[in-house]
Every structure is written in structure tokens, then in C-alpha cells.
Amino acid sequence: MTTKEVADKLVKLCSQGKFHEATEALYSTDIVSMEAGAPPGGSREAKGIAAVKAKGEWWSANHEVHSVAVEGPLVAGSHFAVVFKLDVTFKPQSKRFKMEEVAVYKVVDGKIVYEEFFYSM
């Protein structure tokens, strides 16, 4: 798949809330995922598909998603950017909030090998 094809598929799956399916279909086993900031005692960076899936599973288990909108993609060579706008409840605290972030992805050989998220904390 070209960068644009990967980007379009990511947007389609994530728009439907199918984050896990997007990871399964599009991510390299060597994926590196970078957050805007580190969790307490943790790292900004998750390396490898197992660590990235674990991060996604923790997120899905702890958030109820009321709505998700994905804007983009903007594609440039091996990279693309999208925007996520989510309305979620953080279940452990029953706290509902809206989050908006820019996500940038790098594609090599038809798979996403790097992702980075930009948001204010």
C-alpha cells in the first residue's frame, strides 16, 4: 500500500472506532509510538507491536467513546497527518472530556513504523 492508501484506511477504521483493527491491519511489528508526554513513572515512547497493543488495550478498557471524528489525511511522501477529535469518559473517574490531537505517521513498505501525537496537557 502507498502512504495515501495506508492513511485512507487508518482514517476509515478509526472513524468507525475500530482502533484495534487499524493496529492489526496497518502497523509494523517494529512500530514506535510517541506520546506528547510521559505517564507518571512511565515513558513517552512505546516500542514494538506488543507494547503498542498493550497501550491501546489499556486505553480502550479505561475509556468509553461517545464520538470520534478523524480529519485528514494530509499526505507528504512517507508521512501523513490526521486530527482526532474524541468525546470520551475516563471510566475510573467517571470523567467526561473532549480531546483533540494531531497525529503524524511514517509509512515504510506499506506499514506504519512510527506515530507521534501532539496535544496540550
Add this chain to the structure above:
Amino acid sequence: MTTKEVADKLVKLCSQGKFHEATEALYSTDIVSMEAGAPPGGSREAKGIAAVKAKGEWWSANHEVHSVAVEGPLVAGSHFAVVFKLDVTFKPQSKRFKMEEVAVYKVVDGKIVYEEFFYSM
């Protein structure tokens, strides 16, 4: 200015090739600019408006711009992303090439305080 207003103005100025004007109008004195990779012997990061202007002036002096297209912006909270597609000649080597990159910006108090570029090298 809101993030969207800053983003729209950046897109407008850069689409016209007015990169210097964009820096003058929109950048914080405390701007941090991050390239995808470091130049030989240099750093990925330029800190402060003087260093960022110097980087821009070097670039402008060494490249002839045949065309520039800016796609976006995608806006999320304090951040936005655009794509640059340029057709340029690197003057010292008379080497013409096309470059495509994703750029991500962070806006605080109506000024750009952070920019990062994503491209393959």
C-alpha cells in the same frame, strides 16, 4: 489569534512564498524548531527567533523556489498540521528536486512556539 487563525495565516503567507513574513508575523521569540534530522555537525533543534531566522535565511539564500503548495491546515486545540510540497533547486549544486514534508505547529497566546518537520532523508 486562535490556533485556526494562526494556521490560516501561515498557509496563506507560505503559499505565496512569504516564509520570512510568516516568521515575522506569527513566531514567538521563544520558538523551538525541530528538523527530522541534524545537518552534518549540527543539531536537529534551533532555539529562539534569531536561530530560526538564521536557518530560514540560509535556506532562502541557497534554494531557488520554482513552486510551493501548502495543504491543510488540520487544527486540533493548540496544535495544527500542514503539508508542504516544494519544487526547488539547491543552488550550490544546481540540483533541482521535489520535497514533501508534514509540519506540526504549537500555538500559545496567538504565536507559534514550536514547529517540527517530518520527512524521509
